[in-house]
Amino acid sequence: AQSVTQLGSHVSVSEGALVLLRCNYSSSVPPYLFWYVQYPNQGLQLLLKYTSAATLVKGINGFEAEFKKSETSFHLTKPSAHMSDAAEYFCAVSDQGAQKLVFGQGTRLTINP
Amino acid sequence: DGGITQSPKYLFRKEGQNVTLSCEQNLNHDAMYWYRQDPGQGLRLIYYSQIVNDFQKGDIAEGYSVSREKKESFPLTVTSAQKNPTAFYLCASSNNRGSSYNEQFFGPGTRLTVL
Numbered sequence: 001a002q003s004v005t006q007l008g009s010h011v012s013v014s015e016g017a018l019v020l021l022r023c024n025y026s027s028s029v030p031p032y033l034f035w036y037v038q039y040p041n042q043g044l045q046l047l048l049k050y051t052s053a054a055t056l057v058k059g060i061n062g063f064e065a066e067f068k069k070s071e072t073s074f075h076l077t078k079p080s081a082h083m084s085d086a087a088e089y090f091c092a093v094s095d096q097g098a099q100k101l102v103f104g105q106g107t108r109l110t111i112n113p
Numbered sequence: 114d115g116g117i118t119q120s121p122k123y124l125f126r127k128e129g130q131n132v133t134l135s136c137e138q139n140l141n142h143d144a145m146y147w148y149r150q151d152p153g154q155g156l157r158l159i160y161y162s163q164i165v166n167d168f169q170k171g172d173i174a175e176g177y178s179v180s181r182e183k184k185e186s187f188p189l190t191v192t193s194a195q196k197n198p199t200a201f202y203l204c205a206s207s208n209n210r211g212s213s214y215n216e217q218f219f220g221p222g223t224r225l226t227v228l
Contacts, residue, residue: 009153032214032215034216036219041201041222041224042221042222043117043119043203043205043219043220043221043222044156044203044205044217044219045219046216046218049214049216051214090155090156094214094215094216095215099144099161099163099209099215100146100158100161100171100215101215101217103155103156104155105153105154105155106155
């Protein structure tokens with residue numbers, strides 16, 4: 001069965017600093033991986049997805065993620081944090097058969113001025 | 114514009130009452146999902162439906178019920194049997210027919226508070 005672990009429930013960075021949110025997955029089959037962002041009291045919005053094409057995936061708002069099979073990781077990065085990036089971020093893996101998504105616990109990102 | 118709507122945005126319920134949360138999509142997606150979100154616990158799957166007139170229990174189905182009579186609609190009823198219903202509820206849909214992965218689109222959510 002697939003599973004996702006997000007390391008760090010809270011991450012705090014200064015405005016302009018590098019953002020790194022960690023995600024490790026477990027999957028018995030080639031995984032399909034997603035990052036979603038959630039702003040307060042809103043639904044989830046897709047940031048980017050890995051679907052077995054290029055291992056470096058670029059998403060919206062300047063975010064990108066790199067799929068590393070050897071490390072079973074799919075970490076999310078952004079070179080320079082902006083105040084508007086403050087939100088909760090969820091990593092997810094699509095289950096075998098594509099019937100469900102399995103979500104990590106989420107990482108709350110805080111941006112310090 | 115295509116999307117998913119959930120209503121109401123905020124809902125208050127007295128203990129012992131059933132309440133139904135609405136979810137409608139005009140994306141022509143076959144599959145629909147209900148999640149519950151509590152602080153620090155991520156998203157937990159309540160029910161999902163791959164096709165009209167069929168649905169499956171998720172990880173925390175106890176105290177909830179659903180129906181899928183139309184492709185566009187997937188209402189969730191929170192029954193009095195749900196012991197701790199206060200939470201943020203999210204509906205999602207996906208068009209996974211013929212796809213090898215499940216990309217989901219989310220509605221804006223309904224915040225349910227039991228008084």
